[in-house]
Amino acid sequence: RRCVQETGVHGISKMNTFRLEPLETERFYPSKIKEIIKDEVERIMAKEKELEKLYKDDEAKRVAGEISEQVRNKITMLPRHKIVVQTVVGEKAGQGLRIASKSLWAHEFDNSATYSYETDKIYCVVIVFGYYYCLLYTSPSPRDLSTSRMPSSA
Numbered sequence: 001r002r003c004v005q006e007t008g009v010h011g012i013s014k015m016n017t018f019r020l021e022p023l024e025t026e027r028f029y030p031s032k033i034k035e036i037i038k039d040e041v042e043r044i045m046a047k048e049k050e051l052e053k054l055y056k057d058d059e060a061k062r063v064a065g066e067i068s069e070q071v072r073n074k075i076t077m078l079p080r081h082k083i084v085v086q087t088v089v090g091e092k093a094g095q096g097l098r099i100a101s102k103s104l105w106a107h108e109f110d111n112s113a114t115y116s117y118e119t120d121k122i123y124c125v126v127i128v129f130g131y132y133y134c135l136l137y138t139s140p141s142p143r144d145l146s147t148s149r150m151p152s153s154a
Contacts, residue, residue: 022109026079028130033113037126040070041117052121055091064089082131089124099125
């Protein structure tokens with residue numbers, strides 16, 4: 001049999017253990033993730049006082065990207081999870097706002113966490129999705145269409 005070897009986020013090579021579910025310590029718990037989001041958003045927004053004084057779209061886009069990147073980098077305790085961070089930063093001008101997302105996932109292992117931050121002038125909403133994957137493929141990977149990852153006896 002052939003094992004799949006994958007290089008992780010920080011260049012660490014991992015061998016497939018064929019685990020189909022995360023260990024208890026590796027599960028996506030929204031309360032833990034929400035604390036990480038809260039800490040990062042408040043830290044970044046505290047240093048972005050200019051954005052609150054004079055809102056600019058390009059600055060809001062840069063701040064949203066920075067928040068997404070920092071939150072994703074802080075969530076390192078979840079091996080085998082695909083982490084997706086969606087961040088919206090905007091100006092409050094008396095409008096209503098509703099943010100929605102749709103996703104297909106395994107409800108036993110996948111989850112999401114949301115944090116909202118607002119002041120008199122701006123708002124920020126961060127949604128983090130954690131999708132568990134087990135590296136068992138029955139078809140070729142999109143990265144390697146020439147060979148299947150399953151043994152030839154399958």
